[in-house]
Amino acid sequence: MNVDTEQFQRDGYSIIREAAPAARLGELRLQAEIMTDAMKRKSTAAREASDPPGGRWYADVAPRVSAHQVVTEETASFVDFILGETVYGVSEQILHAPETGICSLEINCSGLIDYGYTDWHRDASAAEQAPTSGVQADMMANSVGYVQWNIALYDDDVFWYLPGSHRNRTTEQQRRELLAHSTQAITGGQVMDLKAGDAVVYCNIGQHWGSFYSSKLRRTIHLEFRSFGADIFPTSHHFNWDEGLGFTKVLSDRARAFYARSAELWADERDRVAATLRTIVRGDTAGFGAALADLHPGEQHRMVAVILLCRIGAQVGKIHSPELSKMTAAERRPLIDGSPPAAYGEDMAARFTAEETAVMAQRFAALTRRLEADAARVEAHYTQVHKEVVPNATERPNFGSRTLRCFNCEMPAGFDVDEIVASWGV
Ligand SMILES: O=C(O)CCC(=O)C(=O)O
Ligand SMILES: [Fe+2]
Structure with a gap:
């Protein structure tokens, strides 16, 4: 067909x-x-x-x-x-x-x-x-x-x-x-x-x-x-x-x-994600470039893959946080499950120490701040629009809801793979 x-x-x-x-x-x-x-x-x-x-x-x-x-x-x-x-x-x-x-x-x-x-x-x-x-x-x-x-x-x-x-x-x-x-x-x-x-x-x-x-x-x-x-x-x-x-x-x-092949493909991809995160922890800029190109061979829009890695890194960070690291995987699951799913984050977290995770968070810090600032700006704007559209609303719009969670749609302007690497100062 x-x-x-x-x-x-x-x-x-x-x-x-x-x-x-x-x-x-x-x-x-x-x-x-x-x-x-x-x-x-x-x-x-x-x-x-x-x-x-x-x-x-x-x-x-x-x-x-x-x-x-x-x-x-x-x-x-x-x-x-x-x-x-x-x-x-x-x-x-x-x-x-x-x-x-x-x-x-x-x-x-x-x-x-x-x-x-x-x-x-x-x-x-x-x-x-x-x-x-x-x-x-x-x-x-x-x-x-x-x-x-x-x-x-x-x-x-x-x-x-x-x-x-x-x-x-x-x-x-x-x-x-x-x-x-x-x-x-x-x-x-x-x-x-x-x-x-x-x-x-x-x-x-x-x-x-x-x-x-x-x-x-x-x-x-x-x-x-x-x-x-x-x-x-x-x-x-x-x-x-x-x-x-x-x-x-x-x-x-x-x-x-x-299914056996699907399982291999998923496991192999997780290994490659972990390898890429490791180059980030090491501050290995050449290794990072090569691992990223392996994960996302297309030369255009590789930055999307970097942001996805940043999200995975953030979940690893949550798992290693003082509060969550005391819990069992089952206990913290509802607190971290999403994209990536909790089991994915647990697999990644097991491959890094708390110290390495802290370094990873630092390497992603400039990008994270930028993404948060962009989201805050978009949310402030559409909170105003919401007031016009629903003048008698009693609640503010929920930008985490299924309908609004993609309102923040712009990639960070002028902030690309080179800027991330430059922010490491290595
Ligand atoms: O019920 C459907 O067909 C749509 C379900 C859906 O979009 C969802 O759960 O994400
Ligand atoms: Fe859906």
Whole structure:
């Protein structure tokens, strides 16, 4: 199956009709239901006293099945489906990378109640990753890096996308709309009207919206693939499956080999991230240049990779802080989890001493101050705009919220890789 990659680059998404062909749909629905039932049983078994009857699943507005947690021999061919030409094959064409690995494989389900409208967002955060314009420019100049899918097993018109928003700034008009109401249609937003078997593959840094979460039956496969070895260091460092690969025992040989390779790719990338951080600790400017070029081969927009490294370094710093270093990994997890995920930060933190981490923080200090100052300026500006748009508001806008966390979109002007290295004074 050929996908129009130019159209994807332009709009940020493609509709793939009959990604799940009619002949396969019945089996996929059955497997989705078997996995959903298993997930419900897990919810009930894990119920705590403060949880609703049946556990969290039953109160969730948009419960999700993590296929990796519940797949069995009966449902193993569900994984082969997503590794087939209509899903993995299409992803490979879009990512156009030496290798493609998997991040997650879930089923988005309906809850038991009509929850109502959810909020517009980009699956990114300027504070935890990098300012959005930089991420967008990096992606357009180098490589897409990351694709997400919704594959509808029943008709599904829940998901909306703002075409072109993967590469465009959020306009002032759209910002005003989002400040006024984050849970309504915005100018230019389009519903992705999927019939059973259809899919939308999209760049999830584009603006999207889950619109109305209702109790209407929803079983929509939701998954993410990531490139490795392309010109870009993608912004997302998470994968939601067990690196021990125990769950792959039931899978087909091809699927098992694919997960084993994905695990290797992730581990190898973490080693290269750690090696780059080590050059920073050492103040080894030549080594840093070489390690950075290895992590982000594209010469343009390498600064985005540096900011991502700065975020990883910040998380390592939190883990080694006097307060958090006294806790167990499980205790501090809720305090650090985000991008990177807590497990990623723990892995990195174990490779550096508290002293080395302090040096790392110093090396990133000038960049960190600059990023914080830029964010503060943007937030002050849009706090004023918010007052105009919502004159009677009782609360200030929350720039950490899903809708507003990408309002700070500008890369630090005049502050590039050379300025960082110069700030080390070595
Ligand atoms: O429910 C959907 O299709 C969208 C979900 C989503 O965008 C998210 O959880 O980040
Ligand atoms: Fe999202």
